[in-house]
Amino acid sequence: MREPNDLSAFWMPFSNNRGFKQAPRLLAAAEGMHYTSSDGRSILDATAGLWCVNAGHCRTQIVEAIRETAARFDFGPTFQLGHPLAFELASKLGMIMPEGLDRIFFTNSGSESVDTALKIALAYQRARGQGSRTRFIGRERGYHGVGFGGISVGGIVGNRRQYGTMLGGVDHLRHTHDLARNAFSRGQPAHGAELAEDIERLVALHGADTIAAVIVEPVAGSTGVLVPPVGYLERVRELCKKHDILLIFDEVITAFGRVGKATASERFGVTPDIITMAKGLTNAAVPMGAVAAGRHVYDTVVENAPEGIELFHGYTYSGHPLAAAAGLATLAIYEEERLFEKAITLEAYWADAVHAMKDLPHVIDCRNIGLVAGIEMEARAGAPTKRAMEAFHRAFDSGLLIRVTGDIIALSPPLILEKTHIDEMFGRLADILKAID
Numbered sequence: 001m002r003e004p005n006d007l008s009a010f011w012m013p014f015s016n017n018r019g020f021k022q023a024p025r026l027l028a029a030a031e032g033m034h035y036t037s038s039d040g041r042s043i044l045d046a047t048a049g050l051w052c053v054n055a056g057h058c059r060t061q062i063v064e065a066i067r068e069t070a071a072r073f074d075f076g077p078t079f080q081l082g083h084p085l086a087f088e089l090a091s092k093l094g095m096i097m098p099e100g101l102d103r104i105f106f107t108n109s110g111s112e113s114v115d116t117a118l119k120i121a122l123a124y125q126r127a128r129g130q131g132s133r134t135r136f137i138g139r140e141r142g143y144h145g146v147g148f149g150g151i152s153v154g155g156i157v158g159n160r161r162q163y164g165t166m167l168g169g170v171d172h173l174r175h176t177h178d179l180a181r182n183a184f185s186r187g188q189p190a191h192g193a194e195l196a197e198d199i200e201r202l203v204a205l206h207g208a209d210t211i212a213a214v215i216v217e218p219v220a221g222s223t224g225v226l227v228p229p230v231g232y233l234e235r236v237r238e239l240c241k242k243h244d245i246l247l248i249f250d251e252v253i254t255a256f257g258r259v260g261k262a263t264a265s266e267r268f269g270v271t272p273d274i275i276t277m278a279k280g281l282t283n284a285a286v287p288m289g290a291v292a293a294g295r296h297v298y299d300t301v302v303e304n305a306p307e308g309i310e311l312f313h314g315y316t317y318s319g320h321p322l323a324a325a326a327g328l329a330t331l332a333i334y335e336e337e338r339l340f341e342k343a344i345t346l347e348a349y350w351a352d353a354v355h356a357m358k359d360l361p362h363v364i365d366c367r368n369i370g371l372v373a374g375i376e377m378e379a380r381a382g383a384p385t386k387r388a389m390e391a392f393h394r395a396f397d398s399g400l401l402i403r404v405t406g407d408i409i410a411l412s413p414p415l416i417l418e419k420t421h422i423d424e425m426f427g428r429l430a431d432i433l434k435a436i437d
């Protein structure tokens, strides 16, 4: 007989279930910059949940918007119907996207946004009479969620080991992580723009007329905060344009102020054809994702379709009222508190704090952009990931939530943080790293 609070029933995602259930870490509440653990400890959130609670936890405006909407209008379909909240959010979102990317398709997660973007790319190519363009180009170390499209264009070893072949017709650019040339870069690393030329090699191999789209994260987050080398994204953009290939930026992490602007596209001055997002869109209070498509993409798919449904795709919960209400309240907070600019205002202070970790034991790289950082540790001989995992456990026990991926510590705090929080985070982290052998 199991107890009602037995932990074994929940098959936890991306977790070591066996290890966790022997020593569970449970969160019970959250407010502002902090979580409260189930044993009543305050935990400073250096990760904005999972890169998503950009405006800080349990914001009253968002809570009230959800509450009010839930009581008034629980659900309404958006297939051949609509409700004002979804249209209003799409308009507002379109206004903060790069010029021209204001046709918004709603999803419920980053993974769904990625698969939606890939399908839109295929639909676009067919609609303009280029149906032979069915291949995709992703990148090594790219993370694009967990749908079959996303794991196929992604470059995560674990997916390949567990799921095998996946979507056919996908190639990968080399990743841009290069400690030999770029270790301890502040902001964008100097070396690596030439890696974009991989697109030329793949075009030479397959023919441009077989390639639908290139998808990359402008800053790769989940595989350890890989900041694009100077000139790299610009060159990717140029080559896609040259070969008439769509460019998709997966901005699930980078959108909504993480790098100091509404999008990384704006920060780096490079505009793709399609942007995927999720996370910060609703401050994570209700799951929601979105795809922003350029007008040229939308017009081609919609105008050239035969009479009837143009894009054969959608989710029951696309534009869900509670998510739309949360999204509107979230965008209002971002604007009122000028939170996107916050990452720019604090960037130098943040970078100094990140790079002060340089001489701590086992640290082999520190990197930063906006309010995100990666601190890479040397893997323990014969036990990769163990050192960073130990840092994670020690941090949690001492009241600090960090994220680890491989042997990299990834930090991405809520954008409401103050300098004192930065001092506290890195002060604690330094103590933790000093204690790890």
Ligand code: PMP
Pocket (backbone or CB within 6 Å): 108, 109, 110, 111, 112, 114, 143, 144, 145, 146, 217, 221, 222, 250, 251, 252, 253, 278, 279
């Ligand atoms: N794309 C990127 C770039 C991401 O970082 C993530 C999540 N970390 C996803 C897609 C998937 O998002 P979700 O977990 O909401 O499906």
